[in-house]
Amino acid sequence: MSCSLDDKPIDPTDIAKRLKGLSSAEDFFATLGVTYDEAVLRVARLHILKRMGEYLAGDDLEGLPDLVAAARAKAVLARAYADFESSSPLAQRVFKVLKEHDPERPVPPKTAFVALDEIAPLPSR
Template identity: 35%
Template sequence: MEILMLALKRLSTAEEFLDFFAIEYQPAVVHVNRLHILQRFHQYLRQTPLAADSSEDEALNVCRKLLDRAYRDFVGSSAIKEKVFKVFRDAEGVKTVSVENIRAALPQRQKVA
């Protein structure tokens, strides 16, 4: 698995990862969602730990499947729907703060005589 890890460290763009794993992709989908695809791939990797004694082929196949899955998440969807990044998750609802909470957070005013 060491060789695979060294190879992956040299990759930086979503296109490089997809090409490395020989995954067919639509450039338009990747162009719009490249960071989201890589982040989702990272999330899938964290959820699917590889055994330390995994062979290079086993590790390569697992990574290929996870990256393909991450890419496919965005083929029929969008970054807004998938909510990979916190900014999209936070945008789901309107956040409100009460006037009382704002007042409580302000330092107390001292009356000047």
């Protein structure tokens, strides 16, 4: 099932402040007027929002005019969502735990060093 918000215009008033107060992925999509497939959102909601945050990192939406900030936020959310439309959260590896356990980067074997005198004390002379 797809959620279409194309017929609803975005209210850009204080968009940066309003985005900070949102609590669900659906709220972000509704506020910014981005169309989404519920099946994609059900699987990747946190990953999409995390990716959106990565894309917005360093941008100061509060310093932009409302129309520009709203357009920027909408474009970034649509871009983050598109990353997961044709790919899985496991393939995208947004979160640290997934990045650290990448099967393409095997963990080097750990070696332990124990000094010989710790195993068997040397005889005193």
